[in-house]
Structure formats: C-alpha cells, structure tokens
Amino acid sequence: MSSWPAFANLANLLTLLRLLLVAPIIRAMLTGRHGLALALFMLAGFTDVLDGFAARRLNLKTQAGAYLDPIADKCLLSGIFLALAFAKIVPWWFVAMVFGRDVYILLAAALLMLATPIRKFPPSVWGKASTFLQIATVVAWMVRDIFPAQVLASISTGMLWVSAVFTIWSGVHYTWQGLHMVKAH
Numbered sequence: 001m002s003s004w005p006a007f008a009n010l011a012n013l014l015t016l017l018r019l020l021l022v023a024p025i026i027r028a029m030l031t032g033r034h035g036l037a038l039a040l041f042m043l044a045g046f047t048d049v050l051d052g053f054a055a056r057r058l059n060l061k062t063q064a065g066a067y068l069d070p071i072a073d074k075c076l077l078s079g080i081f082l083a084l085a086f087a088k089i090v091p092w093w094f095v096a097m098v099f100g101r102d103v104y105i106l107l108a109a110a111l112l113m114l115a116t117p118i119r120k121f122p123p124s125v126w127g128k129a130s131t132f133l134q135i136a137t138v139v140a141w142m143v144r145d146i147f148p149a150q151v152l153a154s155i156s157t158g159m160l161w162v163s164a165v166f167t168i169w170s171g172v173h174y175t176w177q178g179l180h181m182v183k184a185h
Contacts, residue, residue: 011060012068014051018044019072022079029083037083038142044076045135074102077131080138089145090137094160098134101171108178118181130163130170137163 021044028037051069055061081098084090112118140156 009054009060009062009065010058011051011054012062012065014047014054015065015068015072018047018051019068019075021047022072022075025076026079026083029080029087032087034087034142034146037080038139038146041076041080041138041142048073073131077134077138078102081134084138084141087145090141090160094164097164098167101167104171105174108174112178112182116182116185118185124170124173124177126166126170126173130166133159133163133166 021040025037025040025044028034028040048069051065055065055069078099081090081095085092085095109121112121137156137159140152140159144152144156
C-alpha cells in the first residue's frame with residue numbers, strides 16, 4: 001500500500017510543476033531573460049502534454065487533476081500574457097480582450113450555477129482552438145522578441161489578430177452554448 005495520497009500521482013505532479021513554473025517564467029520575462037522565459041514556457045507546455053497523456057493512457061485521472069489542470073493552464077497563459085504586456089511586447093488591448101472573455105465565461109458559468117441545475121460546462125471546439133491560438137501567439141511573440149526579424153514581426157502580428165478573432169468568436173460560441181443549455185433545462 002502506498003503512503004502517497006491518491007491525488008499525488010504522476011499526472012497531478014506534472015500539473016503542479018506547470019503551476020510552479022509560472023512565477024519563474026514571469027520573472028524571466030520581466031527581467032529581460034526572454035530566451036529563458038521561452039524555454040521555461042516550452043517546458044511548461046511539455047508538462048501539459050505529459051500530464052494529459054499520463055491521465056488518459058495510464059488511467060491517472062482524478063477529481064483534483066480535473067480542477068487543477070485548467071487552473072494551471074489559465075495561470076500559465078494569463079501570467080505570460082501579463083508579463084508580455086508589462087514588458088511592452090504585446091499590446092494591452094489584446095491582454096484585456098483575453099482576460100475579458102475569460103472573466104465573462106466565469107461569470108456566466110457562476111450565474112448558470114446559481115440560477116439553474118447546470119453544473120457541467122464542457123470546453124467547446126472553438127474554446128480549444130482559441131486556447132491553441134493564444135499559445136501559438138505567445139510563442140510567436142516571444143520568438144519575435146528574441147530574434148527580431150521582419151518576417152517574425154509579420155507572423156506575430158498576424159497571429160495576434162487571428163487569435164483575437166478566435167478569442168471573440170469562442171466567447172460568442174460559449175454564449176450560444178449556454179443559452180442552449182438553459183433551454184434544455
């Protein structure tokens with residue numbers, strides 16, 4: 001019999017590692033060590049892939065992991081977006097839009113939980129696409145900052161606009177999903 005609690009499995013430990021990497025990534029970005037910030041961000045992304053693999057393939061899913069994983073993801077992305085904005089690498093309007101959509105979704109979910117029996121809010125394909133594009137945008141802007149070149153500046157700017165469109169659309173789609181869930185109850 002193991003002395004470890006059930007939630008202390010490989011998948012959850014990888015998620016905790018990702019959460020612990022948030023502060024060093026932000027610190028590296030804010031102190032001008034952008035190469036280190038990118039390397040740590042990529043490591044954090046790798047832990048996300050590994051914890052998902054461990055949870056699904058090694059049957060290490062836990063309720064703690066189900067809550068902790070999206071929290072770690074949001075802390076990572078939110079932290080890096082704030083650091084990029086404070087470092088004057090990405091525009092504040094974009095960060096405000098990403099945060100605004102997330103706050104809107106959280107408030108809508110809280111309202112639905114208070115006013116209806118709805119308790120599950122599955123991610124949509126548009127939400128997942130938006131998150132993927134936000135991550136790709138972060139990487140593009142970090143690479144552009146480390147290796148200034150016109151082609152990278154063009155790619156990162158294009159990614160910013162594509163990510164903005166998907167972020168807005170996913171918010172609209174979540175609204176539509178929420179309305180359909182309310183109608184069904």
